[in-house]
Amino acid sequence: MEKKIKIILSIILLLCNISIFAQPYPTGGVIDPTLYDSIPRRAVQLSRSYSDIPSVYSVKHYGPQPYNQNGGTCTAWASAYAARTITESITIDRRDWFLTTRSAFSPYYIFRSVRHLMYKDLDPTGEDGIAISYALDFMKSEGAVRILNNEVNMLMRQINVSMYSQQKRYPIADYVTLYQSYLKTEDGDPVRTKMVKKSISEGKPVIIAIKCPPSFHEVGRDGVWYPKETSAFIDLSIKGNAHALCVVGYDDNRYGGAFEIQNSWGTGWANGGFVWIPYTVFNQFAYEAYEIIENLANYETIEYSGSVKIEVYNSKEGMPVRFNNGYYQTNSSYSSGASFRYILSNGKPAYVYAFSGDSGSNNTNRIFPPEKENISPILDYSENIVAFPGEFTWIQLDERIGTDYLVVLFAKEALDIDNIRKRFESASGSFPARVSAAVGSNLIPVSKAKYEANEMRFSAQSANPKAILGLLLAIDHRAR
DSSP states (O other): OHHHHHHHHHHHHHHHHHHHTOOOOOOOOOOOHHHHHTSOBOOOOOTHHHHSSOSEEEOGGGSOOOOBOOSSOHHHIIIIIIIIHHHHHHHHTOOOHHHHHHTOBOHHHHHHHHHHHHSTTSOTTSOSOOOHHHHHHHHHHTOBOBOOTTGGGOOGGGOOGGGGTTSOOBOOSEEEESSOSSOOEETTEEHHHHHHHHHHHTTOOEEEEEEOOHHHHTOOTTOBOOOSSOGGGOOTTSTTSEEEEEEEEEETTSTTSEEEEEOSBOTTSTBTTEEEEEHHHHHHHEEEEEEEEOOTTOSSSEEEEEEEEEEETTOSSOOOEEEETTEEEEEEEEETTOEEEEEEEESSOEEEEEEEEETTEEEEEEEETTTTSOBOOEEOSSSEEEEESBTTBOEEOOSOOEEEEEEEEEESSOOOHHHHHHHHHHOOSSHHHHHHHHHOTTBOOGGGEEEOSSSEEEEEEESOTTOEEEEEEEEEEEOO
């Protein structure tokens, strides 16, 4: 009897040791603040754009089934398998979970390709991870491919890039980050939360990199993560302490407000492979956040629409304008020192650029995206409202009298705005003629667009994916 008790105790101790020393789930995330902050981030919109979003939103029903990652491949699972698949599902309105899973994009093609190109295959075992931006760069230049029939059951040593050589490529158009790695708080509302919620509410999954402590591995069936650790004490130089995931939803009413996250640790982890992370936890642990940009010209008819309003400091009426000779002109003149800002709104997705100049000089200044900030020109939400130079900053007319110019360009593909500015500076002729010379043959003629007579509002259509619409303003500038 005593011997049996010893054996039972030995088994119990063995099981305890197995539990204590059990290997955590694989990760593979890379958090690099310098690399992350070098990537253009999405423009912050006016405050009201974040106050009227729904309290609950999800794109989960557009996604594929969670599977268990092999090796340090979480970045590829989060970016290609989850986020890229969801963005395609939304584009084609595919909501069949089985069909979506079968048509998902391959994580291992992205992982193996990026390891080969960026890391020179220093880790053939697949244990080390990859940076999210490297995966997205590859998806932008080369594209993603469909997942192989038995890919989720393959061992890493069985997977080679050549296996995907006959697969069709599906590139993304671009990508942006949503916030800086080190953030300040605006009006008590953390930027991380409002930017990610806005993306999800616009039907865009968000790829994140989090600091991943042991408590994240231990999330129970309740499916909510309350960390036992403080993020400041998690050493990112230690392998395994960063993990990539995909945000698929949020709910202001759950756990005091929380994001729902798709993981790549199989359906046996947490709540069927998904976990809720409260906003307060997210703001501490989610150091990187990315959003995929689909092709803005994926339609037979390409549409442009938007408006620009001019707010004048200490004035409610703004700057009244009229449309004449192909561009807008102010009804009145404004003296040196006058302070104003532009409020731009566009209802159709576009890359948006704005620069200013004046009749007394050949020089121009880029206003949007601002020259001294790493901001993306992409404005592709259902409605975009941005202020330039900013919601709480103003432009001031200098002492050079004459005519001040504003040029706003809308395109479905990225433009080399600095070269366009240079051509404008060296061009001669009237204001519209200089813009036409700078932009080139893709500029939509004034006769092919609709411009409102007494407000800066426009709309246009084109079958040319490279078409560019110009909105031009001349401000009569007098002395003080």
